[in-house]
């Protein structure tokens with residue numbers, strides 16, 4: 184995926200040669216959105232990014248962020264101009280070494296007009312110089328840049344990049360990353376992947392991180408603050424890097440008792456999902472007041488609130504399961520969110536069974552009985568929940584029931600083959616709910632369209648996932664599994 188950087192001179196010459204046969208009429212602006220019906224303005228048309236190189240400097244006292252983003256891309260149409268999604272103040276843009284025109288437009292668009300139009304299939308190097316105070320920027324009335332007493336955190340879904348780097352902000356355009364951030368000595372900068380170097384000079388320390396596998400923009404994260412960084416290696420050989428705010432107070436012990444088990448849990452999940460897909464694993468816990476956790480690639484974001492009631496390995500299992508279901512194989516469009524959340528929730532059920540706190544069957548029976556037929560829970564279609572319903576509880580819980588129903592329909596052998604085979608079948612790529620159904624049918628040899636329709640696309644309560652029969656039991660008649668409270672506590676999920 185990582186394309187080599189062309190010398191600007193050589194590239195300009197190549198562009199001229201390529202540009203000759205194209206008629207001026209074929210050059211058009213790239214679309215301001217990539218075409219996702221849930222979020223029409225998210226992402227952009229006309230190019231595909233392969234790599235982001237971010238070289239930044241951050242001052243925690245003032246929340247000032249400045250730096251340079253170098254974006255390597257390739258055009259997918261003849262372009263007269265193209266958009267990046269971005270909110271900070273831009274001072275200069277260069278395209279293939281040459282200064283380009285730029286203007287902000289809409290809620291979060293940076294429109295770039297290169298001096299010469301770009302023919303389809305051209306490698307493009309875009310350099311954006313910028314600065315700003317991210318916490319003062321908003322789009323659609325919200326900000327997902329979260330200030331902390333000692334710095335800030337960028338971690339949110341479906342958008343967080345706009346506040347710290349210009350991007351093609353949609354999961355269908357994945358890229359590799361180098362993120363290098365200078366912070367005052369005593370402050371740490373945490374991002375995705377491996378920490379390749381740290382260096383100090385004149386009161387500033389620079390942290391350089393590398394994500395060498397494709398990563399969706401919403402899975403890129405940045406945390407700036409006073410962190411204690413721990414490193415270890417799992418029994419299965421996965422390097423683990425975790426970071427804890429030095430100001431977690433009463434939540435410090437429970438946070439560490441949960442997140443320090445990352446290596447063990449990655450190895451355990453590998454038994455179900457296949458080899459861990461990335462070079463490092465880990466998580467970080469900043470002293471933020473937001474409530475959710477997020478599967479930011481290789482470096483999971485955990486709110487301290489997730490550990491306020493004590494240690495919680497269930498939430499760690501959920502976010503680590505996403506490393507396969509969501510991060511390695513990413514959704515094609517935001518309506519495919521069930522593949523992320525249904526499977527991450529089902530992994531929590533498997534962990535509950537492993538811990539002797541309730542089997543997947545017991546959890547399925549409990550969830551199914553908890554929601555009577557007239558509960559609005561059943562009106563959410565996990566296979567197409569709408570932008571407003573994307574993180575509805577039903578996407579998680581009905582989503583996991585759908586997986587339990589699939590397991591009963593195809594049998595354990597085929598089910599666990601599907602569970603492990605899927606991440607390999609679409610490694611580092613994107614896939615849809617329809618792709619998953621086709622894959623499950625291919626592995627099981629069974630037609631599954633009726634099961635998928637019933638569980639993911641009908642706005643009514645289906646028959647029981649185990650038997651298909653309609654059960655009249657209420658939650659009071661079904662024993663609550665021991666793990667339930669901890670699983671429920673992870674429900675404060677994403678959103679701004």
Ligand SMILES: [Zn+2]
Pocket residue numbers: 478501505523524527
């Ligand atoms: Zn999740």
